[in-house]
Amino acid sequence: MNASLTPSRITINQPAPVANEIRDDIVLDCKVKEIHYGDFLAVRDSNVPIARKQITGFIGPSGCGKSTVLRSLNRMNDLIDTFRFDGQVTYHGKDIYASDVDPVVVRRYIGMVFQQPNPFSMSIFDNVAFGLKLNRFKGDTHEKVEKALRGAALWDEVKGKLKNSGLSLSGGQQQRLCIARAIATEPEVLLMDEPCSALDPIATRQVEELMLELKENFAVALVTHNMQQATRVADKTAFFGVDMSAGGRTGYLVEMGETSQIFNHPREQLTREYVAGEFS
Numbered sequence: 001m002n003a004s005l006t007p008s009r010i011t012i013n014q015p016a017p018v019a020n021e022i023r024d025d026i027v028l029d030c031k032v033k034e035i036h037y038g039d040f041l042a043v044r045d046s047n048v049p050i051a052r053k054q055i056t057g058f059i060g061p062s063g064c065g066k067s068t069v070l071r072s073l074n075r076m077n078d079l080i081d082t083f084r085f086d087g088q089v090t091y092h093g094k095d096i097y098a099s100d101v102d103p104v105v106v107r108r109y110i111g112m113v114f115q116q117p118n119p120f121s122m123s124i125f126d127n128v129a130f131g132l133k134l135n136r137f138k139g140d141t142h143e144k145v146e147k148a149l150r151g152a153a154l155w156d157e158v159k160g161k162l163k164n165s166g167l168s169l170s171g172g173q174q175q176r177l178c179i180a181r182a183i184a185t186e187p188e189v190l191l192m193d194e195p196c197s198a199l200d201p202i203a204t205r206q207v208e209e210l211m212l213e214l215k216e217n218f219a220v221a222l223v224t225h226n227m228q229q230a231t232r233v234a235d236k237t238a239f240f241g242v243d244m245s246a247g248g249r250t251g252y253l254v255e256m257g258e259t260s261q262i263f264n265h266p267r268e269q270l271t272r273e274y275v276a277g278e279f280s
């Protein structure tokens with residue numbers, strides 16, 4: 001990726017460079033050495049590969065750095081002045097932190113859905129079209145908006161009221177609208193930061209079902225507090241712990257593997273205790 005390139009000129013299906021340790025199903029490879037907020041070492045030593053057609057769940061106790069790592073995957077943390085990333089995140093082998101890479105272009109390919117549904121104060125249609133306009137999309141916007149709303153399992157509920165405000169929808173519908181907004185630009189990776197935490201159980205189930213559909217077309221990384229949710233939807237699970245040995249609270253990856261392995265046969269004692277609910 002290059003800042004001078006418009007998104008349409010970026011080849012997103014370019015295969016990753018061949019190296020022994022690179023698997024060709026890995027779309028986004030994250031190797032964190034250290035992440036700081038000012039002087040505070042928030043996360044260290046965490047390698048988290050994100051594969052296509054899979055949901056990779058991030059679990060762990062509060063403050064272990066799940067959201068920090070997730071937000072590093074599309075440079076969302078660049079917006080925080082004190083944030084400092086030491087490591088590498090490669091998208092199809094290209095370092096997204098390279099000096100010539102435009103973060104807006106990164107987020108076109110690596111989209112994000114947040115904890116609180118956050119539709120903009122504009123119509124349902126304009127919410128979904130927002131990213132297309134930002135990326136100066138020149139094609140048929142109506143077609144793209146419909147496709148995204150269908151992809152987010154919301155089309156049937158809103159097709160007759162596209163001019164209504166996005167804020168007029170229910171919480172679950174708002175979150176699906178935000179998912180439609182995120183997928184409208186057809187990213188390859190979808191980052192989801194506790195997307196169900198503000199939703200009731202029915203809306204949660206709908207969004208979980210949607211995630212399972214989305215993974216057919218996207219690589220999904222999901223931060224969740226809810227271990228049952230991880231077992232329901234995640235193919236791979238990354239468990240983060242908190243290291244307090246240096247006096248602070250620094251998150252690190254304890255282990256990552258198939259979700260069934262992490263929950264049924266964890267390799268590490270800490271994982272065993274966490275999935276058994278011995279601490280939270």
Ligand SMILES: Nc1ncnc2c1ncn2[C@@H]1O[C@H](COP(=O)(O)OP(=O)(O)OP(=O)(O)O)[C@@H](O)[C@H]1O
Nearest residue numbers: 037042061062063064065066067068069080249251
């Ligand atoms: N903008 C920020 N400035 C300073 N410190 C921050 C900032 N954001 C997060 N932190 C700190 O970084 C550490 C990791 O936070 P993060 O939100 O990534 O953890 P988390 O595992 O997602 O937590 P939770 O499960 O509670 O949401 C915490 O100690 C947090 O206080």
